[in-house]
Amino acid sequence: MDRTDTMRRTRILRWASLSAALAACAAALAAVSLTGWSLFQPDTRYMVAIGRWIIENGKLPTSDPLTLHEGLAYICQQWPLCIAAAAIFDAFGEAGIKCAAAVLDMAAAATLWACTLDRGRTGAVHMAASAACGAAIAVLCNSTPRGVDVMALCVCYAAGGKWARGGRDSLLAAFPAAGFAMAQLHGALWTVALMVPCCLILDGRLDRHGRLKALTATMSTLAACMLNPYGARLPMVPFATMGAESLRSVGIGELAPWTEAAPAQAAAACALAAALLLYRLRVRRRGGGRALLEAGDLLVLGTLMLALANVRNELFLMASMALALSDIQGEVAGPRVSSPIPAAACCTAALLASLGLLAATVPRQTPIEASAARAMAALESSGAEQGDAVICDIDVGSELELAGYRPLLDTRAELYCPELNGGTDAWGAARHVLAGDENAIEGTGADFAVVPSGAYPALEDSLSGLGFSLVHDDGTFAVFARKPS
Structure with a gap:
């Protein structure tokens, strides 16, 4: 097989794998819609309302302008998304918001697929795992902007992994860039951009000069997060929220610890994370390497702790496990498909069918x-x-x-x-x-x-x-x- 045929075959397989991930995401969104769950949830309705206020007044609120509790200190953590939501809603109505939510989820699934793609090959394992991740993102991100957080985590991990393998130091600029973007787009979760450089500091592969560079990237990311209209107050919001005793009485399920909200799922997640870490260590030992913790191991452990403390972080645990597994994709990718065209055709048909199902099942109103x-x-x-x-x-x-x-x-x-x-x-x-x-x-x-x-x-x-x-x-x-x- 000459080089041209090999490249053509690789492109076909990659398209098939991406189609499978997007099809699973669209199918999951359609299934969610069939249950009566909307892609235009109360959180998004609030975002439209506050976005309209920002557009009308030409400034960001520092106190609550919408409820009866006027004068309460308030930080609009995701003001660019609020402005965008208001513009989309006023231009296209609820249908526009629902389409935007679906597109954001599918973009997150595509980003995770790209950052877990094994270099030089696409195996059946990656195709199936990408489809599973796409479905999980659709369910866990439904109608929320957390797809932005998934994309930031994936980009940071890909940049950090390439740098740790000997890439250029310019890759470290991805961390402050992601931190700046996250502090504007989803302020309370700017810590997502800080996870990977913190894990790199403890990466067993790095020498002290590498750790110093990772520490510099971490500090610059923190500084970049403060470059928002609210200054240092916004980076303090997630820490104040986690330490707030009063929020336990609000009754919002996603604020509860995973061990309380779903103890069986939490136990299963601990078992999966432990199995993944042991497998990664085994692969490194078999390859002649040292059984030291790497950034991927630390990221899985860190996001597991976050998920156990707050159930909404289960999404980041799932994404970090997929990223960590991609480091050893060559060991588990499976044999190459001998004839890639039928697989690509089937996955493309599944994608088109899933998109059609999504369009047919998303009602004008639940x-x-x-x-x-x-x-x-x-x-x-x-x-x-x-x-x-x-x-x-x-x-x-x-x-x-x-x-x-x-x-x-x-x-x-x-x-x-x-x-x-x-x-x-x-x-x-x-x-x-x-x-x-x-x-x-x-x-x-x-x-x-x-x-x-x-x-x-x-x-x-x-x-x-x-x-x-x-x-x-x-x-x-x-x-x-x-x-x-």
Whole structure:
């Protein structure tokens, strides 16, 4: 086989492998949509609302401009994405947001595929692993910007690995560049860009000069993260969040430790991580190397600790395990396909079919979104105007913000954390309202309320006693309006 045929065969196999990863991602998104889970979640609705505010005012907020809790200290951690979300929503509506979320997930899957691609060959193992990773990203990143974090982690790991193998020192510039981007795009997770250089410092392959260079890259990354409109305050947000006792009472599942949220999954993750590390050590020993920890081993251990502490970090553990496995891809890639064209054709057909399935299964509105739209219509017909205060819980708050109202609560847990907002226990005050405390209800100054139907019977009783009447209830959301005196 001449060189031209070999290169052509390699290109076909790579396209087949990439198609398999993207097809799995699209198919997983379609499956998620079939369950009624939307690609336009409350967090994204808040991003549209705050993005509109930034565009209209021409500045970034330093206090909460959307809810009833005006004056609370607040940092908009992902302001460029908020502006982009507002622009996309105003131009293309919900369909544009859903398409953008799907594209971001597939871009993350493609980046992980590229950074785990074995040099010079594409085996069946990599194709299957890429498809599995694509499906996992679609499920774990659904409607969130965490695909950006996956891409940053992959790029940093690829640059660090190439540098550790003798690449040019200019590769270390990837770390501060990624840190700067992360501090703008997804501020609370800027630490993703810092993980790899921290692991490189302890890499057993490096001498003291290499460790010094890795330390310099780490410090420059930290400095780059501070080059954001909020300065050093933004890099402190994730650490203050992790140490905040008050957030445990908010009830947001992704803030819980993995050992509490899903202990069986946490145990399985520990077993998989241990098996991967032992296998990597065995491969190095068999190749005549020393059984020292490398950056990939340390990254798996680090992201495992993060995932055990906070369930939302399971995505980074999955990505770091895939990256670590790619270091020894040549050992497990399997035999080359003798005829690559049928495999490429099948994977291309699967990609097109999955994209078609995704387009067909993503509804214009999910049942919950349709119910929320009816509740907003009932609220408007009751006389509510934009800027009016509305009593609600977390699930409804972002929808109200998108419609222009000022809700009692929304999805920003850090806004209700005294350790971050200046010392005000806004969440505690909101709990009194939802528990039916009439003085707390009157203190909001709200004439309207939108809550999940039947979720707060004490609140509904108190609203009736204060002169509110039920104006809408479809079994999903209930709308109350104060009777005119």
